Amino acid sequence: MNIEQIRADFPILSETVYGKPLVYLDNGATTQKPECVVRELERIYYTTNANVHRGVHRLSQQATDLAEVARVVVQQFINAPSSREVIFTRGTTESINLVAHSFCQQFCKEGDEIIVSEMEHHANIVSWQLQETIRGIKLRVIPINEKGELQLDELEKLISAKTRLISVTHVSNVLGTINPIEKIIEIAHRNDIPVLIDAAQSIQHLTVDVQKLDCDFLVFSGHKVYGPNGVGVLYGKEKWLEQMPPYQGGGEMIKQVSFKGTTFNELPFKFEAGTPDYPGVIALATAINYIKKIGLDSIKAYEDQLLEYCTDKLTDIEGMRIYGTSGQKCSVISFLVGNIHHYDMGMLLDKMGIAVRTGHHCAQPLMDVLGIEGTVRASFAFYNTKEEIDKLIDGVKRVVGMFK
Ligand code: PLP
Numbered sequence: 001m002n003i004e005q006i007r008a009d010f011p012i013l014s015e016t017v018y019g020k021p022l023v024y025l026d027n028g029a030t031t032q033k034p035e036c037v038v039r040e041l042e043r044i045y046y047t048t049n050a051n052v053h054r055g056v057h058r059l060s061q062q063a064t065d066l067a068e069v070a071r072v073v074v075q076q077f078i079n080a081p082s083s084r085e086v087i088f089t090r091g092t093t094e095s096i097n098l099v100a101h102s103f104c105q106q107f108c109k110e111g112d113e114i115i116v117s118e119m120e121h122h123a124n125i126v127s128w129q130l131q132e133t134i135r136g137i138k139l140r141v142i143p144i145n146e147k148g149e150l151q152l153d154e155l156e157k158l159i160s161a162k163t164r165l166i167s168v169t170h171v172s173n174v175l176g177t178i179n180p181i182e183k184i185i186e187i188a189h190r191n192d193i194p195v196l197i198d199a200a201q202s203i204q205h206l207t208v209d210v211q212k213l214d215c216d217f218l219v220f221s222g223h224k225v226y227g228p229n230g231v232g233v234l235y236g237k238e239k240w241l242e243q244m245p246p247y248q249g250g251g252e253m254i255k256q257v258s259f260k261g262t263t264f265n266e267l268p269f270k271f272e273a274g275t276p277d278y279p280g281v282i283a284l285a286t287a288i289n290y291i292k293k294i295g296l297d298s299i300k301a302y303e304d305q306l307l308e309y310c311t312d313k314l315t316d317i318e319g320m321r322i323y324g325t326s327g328q329k330c331s332v333i334s335f336l337v338g339n340i341h342h343y344d345m346g347m348l349l350d351k352m353g354i355a356v357r358t359g360h361h362c363a364q365p366l367m368d369v370l371g372i373e374g375t376v377r378a379s380f381a382f383y384n385t386k387e388e389i390d391k392l393i394d395g396v397k398r399v400v401g402m403f404k
Helices: 003-008 035-047 058-078 092-107 123-135 152-158 181-190 238-243 278-294 296-315 342-351 364-370 386-403
Strands: 086-089 113-117 138-142 163-169 195-198 217-221 232-236 254-258 261-264 320-323 332-337 357-359 375-379
Touching: 035 278, 058 086, 058 232, 058 278, 086 092, 092 123, 092 163, 092 195, 092 217, 092 232, 092 238, 113 123, 113 152, 123 138, 123 163, 138 152, 152 181, 163 181, 181 195, 232 238, 278 296, 296 320, 296 332, 296 386, 332 342, 332 386, 342 357, 342 375, 342 386
Parallel strands: 113 138, 113 163, 163 195, 195 217
Antiparallel strands: 086 232, 217 232, 254 261, 320 332, 332 375, 357 375
């Protein structure tokens, strides 16, 4: 990987913050966009902007073609059997809400259970809690061990005749743990239970093959994979999506509307009510093509080096506590030092030009399990460098010095 060349593709990385070169280590929250993605958005708005699937005129047909090509790019990226199984949404959150709403409406009755884990993002907790209120379902929770790994023996105990779905994250946005989703899917399917994989923190780091995994649903956000904000993906097996009722009503999701009754469009459009963010969808395909060119294997190998380098250097700092010490991790380190509040650490690092995330990371139940309020989180992308990690380490040491 030619990092210098890669960094040149991301103009924002040359920005300064308080007169210092930006060190952007908040990639778990959102990734920066390569110039080709921003240019593609610009190109669509300047040359090809027209509503999709609605017009016979040339611009509308061009925009429609590009958006449908983008669907195929996503399909191939995750190796979905059919583009009918790729639904565009606003992001991971909307994708999970869609499944929670429509799956539960079709398949869940009062007392039925959905299994999640202690390390889920709020999107994969609250979406189901809403269904607890609406439909009387219950959430069961897979615990984690002291390394921040899922306790799979406990999962087996949680499964019962009432279990309707297991919904877990592939990679924890706090601990960085890569969960053994192949094993989880195997256990679930042995019990005839479908599985939703939250790939918000894995799709940008690991090769994801939905056929190999045999997952039933998989969700991710465009903005975390170097694409635009406001666009995301839901992959679902056709056998489930066909049976699930629409999530929202409106244009494009219908076949025929009358006051006597309405029939719905076929997949994937049944789940895409209203005007989609087609420029976003098209630019998401540009982002995917960009990272495919670099190669996810090279990305993972390089990011693993950054993770190891940073972990080693942080560990040397007195009073350092790293949250998430699994042998299977990717691109995320959460930590606290001594009694220094995570906000203080984050604000002082910011003054040095270093952007990290602080707080509960939308994982308050996990914070409760860890017995803390929040952490400082550094999360890496393939455009980060060891020199930037050195700056982080120096910065953390300086803050520690200030609090001595
Ligand atoms: N799931 C995980 C694991 C995440 O890390 C995030 C965002 O940080 C989400 C879900 C929600 O993603 P979005 O806000 O893009 O919908």
